[in-house]
Amino acid sequence: MKKASTARRGRHASAWKSVVLNREQQFSLKRGALLREAGRAFSLRGYHNTSLEDVAKTLDVTKAALYYYVTNKQEILFECHMMSLDFGDEAMKYSEEHGKTGLEKILLLIDKYVKTITSEMGSFAVLGEYDALESQNKAIIGKRRDKFDRGFRKLISEGIADGTVRAVDPKLTVFFFMGSINWMTRWFTTEGPLTGEQVARQLVDLVEGALRSR
């Protein structure tokens, strides 16, 4: 599946040939742009509602050109999912390193994650479209997603244990919060009136209210 792309790079990767390196850089730069643009479209309009023609058009190339960078449409979706999950894991790591209490970690996690997926770089987070994955990819993504969810639940349990979070059902609570976040891809755009910071601040505020014990 990803053979095509990796095989095409790599040839004479001698470090001193800056020109060749430029080629490689160009390749992954363009590939990145493709994934970003496609992912943005997928997030906003849905996987099946977005044809590769559409994506190609916004990138000012033909559909066929895309296939030089990617083996098929499914690969694009898969990689987008992986990146989204990378963002999640990073946010999780950050929150665990910088938060003291359970509540603090939860709020940091949400803040970081929302800011990431709303930033120019990350605005292509494909958080729905799970069912458009073919079964093998679905298994991989599903596993990672579960892991993230369990981590999130653990933060909540931690908060309940240390007294910073009131008694709530961790599983349901995570579902609801993730719903709020995942739904963002349906309405948030970087061109809209609100910045990612504003959005993150409001959500963190609501979550804190919802969870803080008193």
Place this chain on the structure above:
Amino acid sequence: MKKASTARRGRHASAWKSVVLNREQQFSLKRGALLREAGRAFSLRGYHNTSLEDVAKTLDVTKAALYYYVTNKQEILFECHMMSLDFGDEAMKYSEEHGKTGLEKILLLIDKYVKTITSEMGSFAVLGEYDALESQNKAIIGKRRDKFDRGFRKLISEGIADGTVRAVDPKLTVFFFMGSINWMTRWFTTEGPLTGEQVARQLVDLVEGALRSR
């Protein structure tokens, strides 16, 4: 678009011919089952990930048979959207009639709405899949959806005005709450371990925590 179906019913609709009425009833019963089943599948797996073959199979008929009850796939989606919105409007009406304060109304709205869409009857709420609507239908649904959102925001403003809700951004808050609710279609099933009541209770609890002024 809906000509076919409405035209086919209605003939000799004389009230005293109970047999004919049974026919009509059968028709709309079956049609209802079709919409419900299709909607459930759309909600769970997505519109484009659900073929009418699939739907037909679970109903033990052939794909073509469905076309007796419905003009095309798009009509199914449209009707499901309309029903979801009906549920929303009903919940809204209920909350406005039975709630005193802004906060009370909000909690009643959410409670009622969640209970409805999780109930056997309403488990087919198609809340995503907006973009799969063709433009004309999209306009109609979009208008109704906006109206609902504005109503919801108004409840929040009302709550802020009467002092039961703390200062939050009504628009963003509605987006987040609707995200939590809409995302439910992705994980909730009536066969799962949780009842609609439990889910509704937890969400209402969280929302109350998030909004109540103190």
Place this chain on the structure above:
DNA sequence: CCAGAAATTGACTTCGAGGCAATAATTTTG
């Protein structure tokens, strides 16, 4: 400025799924 590699294109094939017309099966009614 040339050779060869990289990138892009246009034209083509394939395929899944929606949709339809004719037909068969079933049920109702006289």
Place this chain on the structure above:
DNA sequence: CAAAATTATTGCCTCGAAGTCAATTTCTGG
């Protein structure tokens, strides 16, 4: 029970979009 209306089915057609490939253009190093 036969005729008529209703319901379901079979098989076919179409269409949109994914994906392929030989041919061509664009780059890049020498």
